[in-house]
Amino acid sequence: MHNHANQDRAVLITGCSTGIGRASALDLAARGFQVFAGVRKESDGKRLEADARGTLRALLVDVTDAAQVRQAAAAVEAQVGQSGLWGIVNNAGIVVSAPLELVALDQFRRQFEVNLFGTLAITQAVLPLVRRRRGRIVLVGSIAGLAAPPYLGPYAASKFALEALADSLRMELRGWGISVSIVEADNVATPIWGKLADARGQIRADAPSEVQALYDEDVLAMQKATAAMDRTGMPSERVVRVIRHALTANRPKTRYPVGFRTRLAAWAASRIPDGIHDWYMLRELGLAQRRGAS
Numbered sequence: 001m002h003n004h005a006n007q008d009r010a011v012l013i014t015g016c017s018t019g020i021g022r023a024s025a026l027d028l029a030a031r032g033f034q035v036f037a038g039v040r041k042e043s044d045g046k047r048l049e050a051d052a053r054g055t056l057r058a059l060l061v062d063v064t065d066a067a068q069v070r071q072a073a074a075a076v077e078a079q080v081g082q083s084g085l086w087g088i089v090n091n092a093g094i095v096v097s098a099p100l101e102l103v104a105l106d107q108f109r110r111q112f113e114v115n116l117f118g119t120l121a122i123t124q125a126v127l128p129l130v131r132r133r134r135g136r137i138v139l140v141g142s143i144a145g146l147a148a149p150p151y152l153g154p155y156a157a158s159k160f161a162l163e164a165l166a167d168s169l170r171m172e173l174r175g176w177g178i179s180v181s182i183v184e185a186d187n188v189a190t191p192i193w194g195k196l197a198d199a200r201g202q203i204r205a206d207a208p209s210e211v212q213a214l215y216d217e218d219v220l221a222m223q224k225a226t227a228a229m230d231r232t233g234m235p236s237e238r239v240v241r242v243i244r245h246a247l248t249a250n251r252p253k254t255r256y257p258v259g260f261r262t263r264l265a266a267w268a269a270s271r272i273p274d275g276i277h278d279w280y281m282l283r284e285l286g287l288a289q290r291r292g293a294s
Contacts, residue, residue, distance in 0.1 A: 005032070006028075006031055006032035006033045006248075007032050007034075008034075008083060009032075009033050009034065009086035009087070009247075010033070010034040010035075010036065010076070010079070010080045010083075010084075010085050010086055011028055011033050011034070011035055011036070011085070011086055011087040011088065011089060011247060012036040012038065012059075012072070012076055012085060012087075012088045012089070012122075012126060013025050013028070013035065013036070013037055013038060013088075013089040013091055014038040014061060014063055014088075014089070014090055014091050014092035014118075014119075014122055015038065015063075015091040015092030015093060015140075016037035016038055016039050016044070016048060016058070016091070017039045017040060017041065017044035017048075018044075019188070019236060020091055020140060020188060020236045020239050020240065020243075021037070021038075021089075021091040021092070022037075022048060023236045023237065023239075023240045024089060024091065024239075024240045024243050024244075025037040025048060025052070025056060026048070026051060026052055026053075026056070027240050027244060028244065028247070029052045029053060029054035029055060029056040030052075030053045030054050031054070031244070032054060033054070033055075033086070033247075034055045034057075034079075034080075035052070035054070035055065035056040035057070036057055036059050036072070036075070036076050036079075037056055037057070037058050037059065038058075038059050038060075038061035038063070038072060038092065038122075039058050039059070039060065039061070040060070040061075040062050041060075042060060044058070045058025045059070045060065046058070057079075059071075059072045059075055059076075060072075061122070062118075063092045063114060063118025063119065063121060063122050064113045064114055064117070064118050064121075066121065069121050069122050069125050070125060072122070072125070073122075073125035073126050073129070076126060076129060077129055080129060082132065083132070083133065084129045084130065084131070084132025084133030084135060085126055085129035085130050085132070085133055085135055086130075086133055086135045086136065086247070087130070087135050087136040087137070087138060087246075087247045088122065088123060088126055088130060088135075088136075088137055088138070089138045089140065089243055089247070090119040090122065090123060090137070090138065090139045090140060091140040092114060092115075092118055092119070092122075093114060093115045093140065093158075094110070094111065094114045094115065095111075095152065095155045096108065096110065096111040096154040096155055096202050097151055097152050097154070097155065097202060097222065097226070098151065098153075098154070098202040098203050099151060099153075099203075099215045099218075099219070100153045100154075101211070101215075102203045102204055102207045102211065102212060102215070103153070103154060103202060103203065103204065104202055104203060104204045104205065105204075107154065107202040108154045111154040111155060111157075111158050112154075112157075112158050112161070114158075115155075115158035115159065115161075115162065116158050116161045116162060116165070119139065119162065119165065120165065123137060123169075130178055131173075131176050131178065134176060134177040134178060135178060136178065136179045136180075136181070136246060136247055136252060137169060137173075137178060137179070137180045137181070138180075138181050138182075138183065138243055138246045138247065139162050139165065139166050139180070139181070139182040139183070140182075140183050140185075140239075140243075141159050141162045141163060141166070141182045141183060141184045141185075142155075142156075142159040142184060142185060143184060143185065143186045143187075143257075143259065143261060143262040143265055144156040144159045144160075145159030145160050145162055145163045145182075145184060146163075146184060146257075146262065146265035146266055146269050147265040147269075148160065150218070150222075151218065151219065151222045152222075162182065163182060166180055166181075166182040166254075166255075167274075167277075170254060170274070170278065171278050171281065171282060171287075174278070174282075179246075179252045179254075180254065181246040181252050181253060181254060181255070181256060182254070182255055182256070183239060183242055183243060183246065183256045183258065184255060184256060184257045184258065184262050184265075184266065185234070185238070185239045185242075185258040185259060185262060186233075186234060186258060186259030186260070186261050186262045187229040187232065187233040187234065187259075188233045188234055188235075188236050188238075188239055189229075189230055189231065189232070189233035189234065189235060189236065234258070234259055238258055238259075239258055242256040242258055254274040254275075255274065
């Protein structure tokens with residue numbers, strides 16, 4: 001399992017308390033990577049360090065907390081120095097679920113604070129370290145970033161926004177040989193769905209009960225469906241495998257649709273390969289195809 005080629009490769013993963021982040025952190029540490037695992041609670045970090053085979057250091061990082069983001073980047077830099085950071089896996093995420101007519105705007109903002117602004121904040125903080133290493137950026141997106149379901153509008157909007165972030169970053173960072181990949185998985189059996197609060201908690205305080213009642217039947221069906229996602233989702237190992245590919249392959253893919261429905265949505269969403277999309281976009285904007293500039 002332990003791969004000596006990975007020994008000097010340091011990666012930072014956010015959202016490692018549970019689910020895909022935790023599984024990915026343990027997987028990469030066991031394969032010889034130097035792993036920095038972002039968690040929000042010290043107890044989660046201690047448990048992760050105790051369970052890890054290989055080099056894993058837990059860092060307290062809530063991606064919505066600017067001071068913690070700065071401290072995490074400084075801690076990583078202190079450890080990796082001039083050799084830089086091989087990769088960052090932006091995995092931290094939450095789910096806000098409510099009818100769009102009724103969703104509390106502060107909840108909608110919170111959805112974006114974590115899934116989008118948090119992803120950008122930590123990426124900005126460590127990009128100089130990634131550039132030093134000609135490293136890799138991996139965003140954990142979702143099938144909901146390709147096809148938006150009802151009652152998960154805030155979540156889907158944040159994941160669609162991540163797709164745009166991935167596209168823009170990929171073109172902007174082309175000159176430094178930094179690869180940008182987005183993982184688009186169908187439902188995964190992780191605690192994120194179980195954590196899904198009763199949608200009522202995410203509804204506007206001033207929403208009239210008779211309007212809420214209009215959605216009762218659908219909301220009940222959605223709660224059943226999300227409870228089932230925990231049980232019927234794919235094992236997180238499938239997602240861990242593609243994250244590993246994005247970090248280790250000589251030619252990482254720009255997109256990793258995981259699961260049949262996601263591949264179907266990806267096929268429907270785009271018939272043009274990203275390389276051709278990028279070439280055309282850059283040409284139209286008069287941006288030179290910078291290759292390997294250091």
